[in-house]
Amino acid sequence: KVPVLERSSISAHKNALWSVELNSKLQDTLEQIEEQLDVALSKTCKHFDVLHYTKVQKAYTLLGKTQTAMDQLHMHFTQAIHNTVFQVVLGYVELCAGNADTKFQKMQYKDLCTHITLDSYVPCLMDLCKALWEVMLSYHRTMQWHEEHDKQKATSSQ
DSSP states (O other): OOOHHHHHHHHHHHHHHHHHHHHHHHHHHHHHHHHHHHHHHHHTTTSOOHHHHHHHHHHHHHHTOHHHHHHHHHHHHHHHHHHHHHHHHHHHHHHHHTTOOOOGGGSOHHHHHTTOOHHHHHHHHHHHHHHHHHHHHHHHHHHHHHHHHHHHHHHHTO
């Protein structure tokens, strides 16, 4: 027979191990949620949807990570601008180059721009403006959402 004191110690040890394992799984789940939220947030930079954005912001609020959301949002808008202009210019460069073996996708943006032909310069510039307009429109709508949200918070706290 196992003495009562040893059984108590074994039980406490099992509970401690269970607690550590549970904490680890909960932390992993929280990290997965934050990653999925970050992906959802990044999608608003090109196609703002008020219902989607409101849900994402509510989730960040529930997690107590509203500042993280704003920091990530700024980074995502910067990345959206970079990716958008790169893809537009890359499309024109590849179209004009035909079957050239140059690895345009690995070039720096400024180097890629040197491959824009005179014939494609104006159409490329127009497409850049259109593409950037979409990102800026999403940014404007995001800022409007925050202004309205701040007004509602101020009104409800009075």
